[in-house]
Amino acid sequence: MADKNDEMIVTPWEVRGKIDYDRLIELFGTQRIDQKLKERIYRVAGEKHMYLERDLFFSHRDLDWLLDEYEKGDKFVIYTGRGPSGPVHIGHIVPWIFTKWLQKRFKTRLYFQLTNDEKFWFNEELTIEDVHRFTRENAIDLLALGFEPENTFLVDDIKDISLLYEIAVRVAKKVTFSTAKAVFGFENSMNIGGIWYPAMQAVLAFLHSEITGTNTPCLIPCAIDQDPHWRVTRDVADKLGYYKPASIQNRFVPGLAEGGKMSASDPMSAIFMTDKPKLAKKKVMNAFTGGRSTAEEQRRLGANPDICSVFKYYNFIFVPDNKELADIERKCRSGEMLCGECKQILVPRVLDFLERHQSAREEVKDRVDEFSASRLMDEIKR
Amino acid sequence: MADKNDEMIVTPWEVRGKIDYDRLIELFGTQRIDQKLKERIYRVAGEKHMYLERDLFFSHRDLDWLLDEYEKGDKFVIYTGRGPSGPVHIGHIVPWIFTKWLQKRFKTRLYFQLTNDEKFWFNEELTIEDVHRFTRENAIDLLALGFEPENTFLVDDIKDISLLYEIAVRVAKKVTFSTAKAVFGFENSMNIGGIWYPAMQAVLAFLHSEITGTNTPCLIPCAIDQDPHWRVTRDVADKLGYYKPASIQNRFVPGLAEGGKMSASDPMSAIFMTDKPKLAKKKVMNAFTGGRSTAEEQRRLGANPDICSVFKYYNFIFVPDNKELADIERKCRSGEMLCGECKQILVPRVLDFLERHQSAREEVKDRVDEFSASRLMDEIKR
Secondary structure, three states, X not given: OOOHHHOOEEEOOEEEOOOOXXXXXXXXXXXXXXXXXXXXXXXXXXXXXXXXXXXXEEEEEOHHHXXXXXXXXXXXXXXXXXXXXXXXXXXXXXXXXXXXXXXXXXXXXXXXEEOHHHHHHHOOOOOHHHHHHHHHHHHHHHHOOOOOHHHEEEEEOOOOHHHHHHHHHHHHOOOEHHHHHHHHOOOOOOEHHHHHHHHHHHHHHHHHHHHHOOOOOEEEEEEHHHHHHHHHHHHHHHHHOOOOOEEEEEOOOOOOOHHHOOEOXXXXXXXXXXXXXXXXXHHHHOOOOOOOOOHHHHXXXXXXXXXXXXXXXXXXXXXXXXXXXXXHHHHHHHOOOOHHHHHHHHHHHHHHHHHHHHHHHHHHOOOHHHHEHHHHHHOOOO | XXXXXXXXXXXXXXXXXXXXXXXXXXXXXXXXXXXXHHHHHHHHHOOOXXXXXXXXXXXXXXXXXXXXXXXXXXXXXXXXXXXXXXXXXXXXXXHHHHHHHHHHHOOOOEEEEEOHHHHHHHOOOOOHHHHHHHHHHHHHHHHOOOOOHHHEEEEEOOOOHHHHHHHHHHHHOOOEHHHHHHHHOOOOOOEHHHHHHHHHHHHHHHHHHHXXXXXXXXXXXXXHHHHHHHHHHHHHHHHHOOOOOEEEEEOOOOOOOXXXXXXXXEHHHOOEOOOOHHHHHHHHHHOOOOOOOOHHHHHHHOOOHHHOHHHHHHHHHHOOOHHHHHXXXXXXXXXXXXXXXXXXXXXXXXXXXXXXXXXXXXXXXXXXXXXXXXXXXXOOOO
């Protein structure tokens, strides 16, 4: 009998068990990003990106088509988002860094959805005030990465509903409860907000087309657990006469505990963007690694970076240089470097990263409204 | 085996079969408006109303409580609405006339919801343009009855969504699909907009309280088929800390065809407010009555006003005078007056009513925006 903890469950609201990414590609029916496609992206974008090199973004839908259109002069827009159910941690930031790169290289608009209605419906304990507060705080974390208002539109599901509702109304007519049940696994105990929600998440794939009156390709960078939404969205796109949105999908960024777990109930399992240096340092020093029981044993047998959360942090963000990363890996596997020493490399990088981020937060925190999608109400051509 | 056509089906989206109003009161668990309550309403309102006298409004929830509060100085607001799925006919106007009376006698605000999202979701063939057009046209018919902007707020579900969504989001969290399924009979083939919709219809019961920051009683005059909505709304009210809305419920106003049927596919079955005189006259002359096969037989045996659509029109709108109504009934039953003669009484009254209405429509048609609930955005205290 399979260990219950090993059973893989991946929905937009639950990721559990040991994740088999090959199996996910097969289950969801997405495409792998192969070497040929990577090289094509690099050629069109004009540079490489470590998240493609290191297969953090590993799966896609219709990316070839999107690049065909782009090369024909049919520019796309980017759509991603965040469910504001709590503070932002480093794991959340990783795909946003890639999103920023995409926006910059393809010189295009980013629509960033803050799905406060969703989080309110899917988390029993969250109040409406909670999700409003997290919406604002999470937006500050996004903007601290250095976006420009000109091309960046924060869409707050509740506050910007007048921009979204009519499109959502049209989407919702094309999605039955049967479909939502089959795709998302909804039970009859689901509240009617949660059932309606997939319409809201589909809207942003069409928003730019609606506003401008021109059918425009859309690229969605996101974690692969969101794919069920895009299946529904792509199906509806056809029925409403829009392009199906393309997507580029990343692996889950692991936490600091054993098995890469990150849980809201264990604040030590993730480094939050507003953590104070002392706390962040403590979290790194307590992180789960692939080390041995004793220093002697580790010197002799080496450690295992494959299961080490510190090494994953290097891979995903803190060691962009491939040579340095290979060097760390070699020293780890050989037992030349122990986990304590290794963490001493990570600590100053994390602290520096947080310090810069927190100072950028301060600079942008009163400018959130400049990025509001409410500006778009004037642009609407429909 | 019961005749399938006799099977009574009453939901907010379907009214079918022979309606047994006593059974509806029992099924829905509402209260009958008895003589004592009528007299209390008259006393507080300062005058009688024929729709209560003639039991057109026959059922209620919490009307006693509402009047208690009113007499204590705790004023209520009125909420009713219309699903803009087509043009307005005389049957729709009847409860609005009563609503206007309530508003005037109790000197209070009316929130009138135009549920274009609902009608779009529940009618496969309606386009979004259709429901927007009917929203505007139906609003003109309401306003032609002579409301004042000061106390009358038209709430367009789609256009005024920014006023409604956050409240609907909070309502929706408290309603499961199980509940919606049980109350409304939703099938899995229902679209996810239709499933969400009950949250939207509940909102207006709380809107005034939300805007003013003061929990305010609410009275909903409506046809009894809407009661399932108020059951859900009242349940949620408790959970959100609002007063449960009271309601005063009317019988269905019958059409002109046999059995009082009115169907969108048969335009002869109802008199629309924008019908030209010639067409309206034709409809009255073709209306189903309780007459006999031959004039001779009718002179001898009399006719039956109980099943006659012409008599129902007298009762509901065109013969406010009780003495005149009794006189017509007597002449009908005795065979003194034949159906052709009787219809000659109705025709000029209908034409006069339509002429005055159509001229009032012309006067108000460019003033619809003055009544828009979007004015309320400035009032919001929350």
